[in-house]
Amino acid sequence: MWNDLMVVQIPIVEKILRTIAVYVLILVLFRLAGKRGLAGLNTFDMVVVFLLSNVVQNAIIGNDNSLLGGTIGAATLIAVNAGITRWLARDPRAARILEGSPTTVVRDGELVPGALRDLALRPSELEHAIRVQNGDNVSDVARARLEPDGQLLVTLRAAEQSATKGDVEELRERLASIERLLTDLAADRRPPR
Incomplete structure (x- = not known):
């Protein structure tokens, strides 16, 4: 039992390379599929996501069903994703190439x-x-x-567009200014005593 849980059944480097290769493949496939696939998951999109995870599972884990092997694969996915996310945040050209433009x-x-x-x-x-x-x-x-x-x-x-609080405040200020002008005009038109 412990052997099945803790002994990685394929070389760790192979596990890492498999995970990175599948990540890159899925990234390319989604990029080729276009922005629409990300706009909102409808029923068909959900089916694809569920099946896709099952389809690539063996490509990532190979003949390894160990807990440690799964942990290595998961950690590799998280690390690669974090690295790419940080790279895209720093490099607008890479973001344009990998993500596209509006x-x-x-x-x-x-x-x-x-x-x-x-x-x-x-x-x-x-x-x-x-x-x-x-x-x-x-x-x-x-x-x-x-x-x-x-x-x-x-x-x-x-x-x-709906009015913002700033729009309402600006309108209040203008109304107050108009009221002051009207008060001043009314005071100027009063006959002297």
């Missing part, structure tokens, strides 16, 4: 021709993102873009 899907209230088709993004998904971000429809949008991480960011036209 894609504009709406400009000035109009859909960008072909953008939804190229991203395999359904109009209903775009409409939902617009509603979640306080818009009513595409015509309310100044710009919407799909970020490399799958986030759909919507910027509403200025007239469609």
Whole structure:
């Protein structure tokens, strides 16, 4: 029993190399699949994720079912992911190559021709993102873009944006200024005593 738990059944270097190779392969596959795959997991995406983990399991662990072997694989995945994340945070060019760049899907209230088709993004998904971000429809949008991480960011036209606390405070200050001017004007028009 202890032998099965603690004895790594393939060389540790091989275990580490297998894990890194599978990580890179999955990264490339997701990059080729595009941003849409990250935008929101629907039922089909969930099926792929579940099956994908099972499909690559043997490629990572090989003939090793030991606890220590699994721990080495998990630690390698976490370390490689942390290293790549830090690298991408420091190197914008690497981030652009590995993650891609944003894609504009709406400009000035109009859909960008072909953008939804190229991203395999359904109009209903775009409409939902617009509603979640306080818009009513595409015509309310100044710009919407799909970020490399799958986030759909919507910027509403200025007239469609909700008032902020700063907007309300600025309006109060202007009203107070107008009230002072009106009071001063009324005082100037009073007949002298």
